[in-house]
Amino acid sequence: MLTYSFTNIESDSLYIHLYKCIKSDIIHGAIAPGTKLPSKRAFAKNLGISVITIENSYAQLIAEGYIYSIPKKGYFAADIRNQSNQKEKPSLAESIPSSSECHTYAADFVSNQASKEQFPFSIWAKLVRELLSNHQTELLTNPPSGGSLFLRESIAKHLKDFRNMQVEPAQIVIGAGTEYLYGLLIQLLGREKCYGVEDPGYRKIAQVYKSNQVDYRYVSMEQDGIRMEDLDHQRVEVIHLSPSHHFPTGKVTPISKRYELLGWAAKDKNRYIIEDDYDSEFRLAGQPIPPLYSMDALEKVIYMNTFTKTLASTIRISYMILPKHLVSRFYETLSFYSCTVPNLEQYTLARFIFEGYFEKHMNRMRTYYHKKRDYLLEELQKSGLAKYASISEEDAGLHFLLHLEIPCSDEDFKLRMERRGIRICALSEYYAAPTHRPEHIFVINYSSLDESQIKDAILQLTLEIKKISSP
């Protein structure tokens, strides 16, 4: 029978010591797989310890998979080699698709990340340092479900100054990204509603609805925005819009259409508009256009915005502004959810806005993007590409449309460019409906592009077009 010494048990209890001894013997093969272990009673007698001690050790060994028991037969050493063999299978890590950001492109016209060089690290670090030294209690105190009041006040003030929006801090709900807030809105407005998304549009919105198994419809776009007939025809009740700057077409919905939309919403108490104002801060020409939210007298518009574009996508702070009658519903039904953004991020951002850094940062970023866009357009005009290309919707935000005269399909051109190290995306890819897809128009995101990459990217585009266009 197995025998172990109990002289070197150090601070372990008896059962832990015994458990460790047996485990070690199984791991090192001293007890072969399938070996029957002594019965509890016999083992206890042999070792001069209590049956309870043996029982505890066996229980721990069973729990960890080192031994197994067969009723009325006893305890047996498990075949732990199988367990180790399992570990030698190809690693699961391969099933994690590397994010597009991991690829290195000579130029990436698809990524819509904020420019990394421009993040205000030194100010951010200063604010974080101050908060961690002087505001420890606040940092560890749970904020209300809608987010820290300081951050909501700062955002309300920013919206007043910058967008001339009248917002009470209580209307603002802070969340870890717009996708998260979409999910929360489904719970707030109701799963039984029919949701509408723009076609073409930002694909993730439809994905959120699909993943939540909610009824959603694509609503097609026409020259001045969404097709009103489609809204009625599809029985949409909640429509997602980006009227200040539609993605990807870049169109701005004119005032008259905005009133039409508000009129549509006014016709039924179940109707709402979710206004995604995602890059209104980057309108490069003309006055910023007032949001639908400010034109809405009937509490029909839920306003959404994010700091993903203005600061960094890895900050993960978005917010929505609920019409007043939805605020109390939110607190009645959803305030059991803790706010998803860490306090340190909330307070840092609140101070960043409150102390005027955000405004300065935005002014700097507008100049920076303006310059980058102008340079890109200028290089394009000067280049051999000009002959094959035209530009549209270049004023509204951080992308524009590039129309190319190419004798091949969008898909083919995209692949050809990929082979040249250039990532580019066709407008047609953003269409859900198979018909009416425009051809040979490409969506040019330039926010994350380096100025140094621009010349070569244009050259590569030119070379490829010349190659495929030559008879």
Next chain:
Amino acid sequence: MLTYSFTNIESDSLYIHLYKCIKSDIIHGAIAPGTKLPSKRAFAKNLGISVITIENSYAQLIAEGYIYSIPKKGYFAADIRNQSNQKEKPSLAESIPSSSECHTYAADFVSNQASKEQFPFSIWAKLVRELLSNHQTELLTNPPSGGSLFLRESIAKHLKDFRNMQVEPAQIVIGAGTEYLYGLLIQLLGREKCYGVEDPGYRKIAQVYKSNQVDYRYVSMEQDGIRMEDLDHQRVEVIHLSPSHHFPTGKVTPISKRYELLGWAAKDKNRYIIEDDYDSEFRLAGQPIPPLYSMDALEKVIYMNTFTKTLASTIRISYMILPKHLVSRFYETLSFYSCTVPNLEQYTLARFIFEGYFEKHMNRMRTYYHKKRDYLLEELQKSGLAKYASISEEDAGLHFLLHLEIPCSDEDFKLRMERRGIRICALSEYYAAPTHRPEHIFVINYSSLDESQIKDAILQLTLEIKKISSP
């Protein structure tokens, strides 16, 4: 007709200047509500500027609500006093329920927040500082949907060392709180499944299912854990469990019952167990019990844990470990979601774990809580309360049960204690089913309690019991 000077227009364009002049006159009452504005053509002629300029100004004023148009009649100044009056309504802020943490209690036995004094601020600040200076590119690079690989590797290593769990980093999904991950799991496992929650149990779990309008059932608890007959009878397919330390009863599910549970899950391919291991790190006596996850050979267990208890609830980082066959499904269907935790938090925590600070912190916290619990129990034994009280389940985590001999209802006693500044919660409050609720048992959370509050809290409990028990 209105006349404005165009001499001081500074850098504004003509239309902006005109827009500002009219807006100012409306705000200051120089243009009374209802006043008809000049027609575009006449106004343009009068001011010597183009019709387009007038049109642009009017459009902006309409958009911002300063003027309105009546088709075929013209443009009129809006009554903006109404808009200001609206602002004088009682503030919405009152509709935000202040979180319980805002009340001041002489002692709070309900809050389960981590002790604020113990947060490792200086180390945390050091790590944050280093990251913000030396890892700027990583901080701004989007992590995979499941979270930063560095954090997942650190967690996998921690689980190996501390819980002897074999986890591949790819199996780990990082999220902004356990509630968020529950929502994600509904999308992963399917809305059509029937979910089971423990009764009594942590109320938020049922709230998440309710809010997502998913079919869920309460499964009653018996001495050794969940009632197996109820699982079958209620046709539950996915069951939430906290086998290492049930909340609120504090019970630990024994090994034999764990095998029964795994056996139940094995019977149908749609069955899963969500194992919430929320405070296993704080088991104060005996070996930590191996999680169900480690005993599961059939990939039926989804393991969940959080840093809310071990670090701070305002850090908002939780994680789940998916069985391998669900990992690829997760990346196929849900990887369009961005990870909800900011990079700075992910990297700080990863380094905190990787460099051994987490282990040290946990050891310190265990000692700290152990001491606090012992002091609380000791003071209780010494006090006049001892005669009316008994204790159970004091070893498993950061709460235990206090049985009190009181001649009134739990609700009444709770209110009486509230009047004495003591917040306390009855076990019966955690039961969903109206029957079998135990009476006169209170759940004592001591994690966020100050040692200095303990003596007086016990005194107040004693005084109240004596008062209501005296004939």
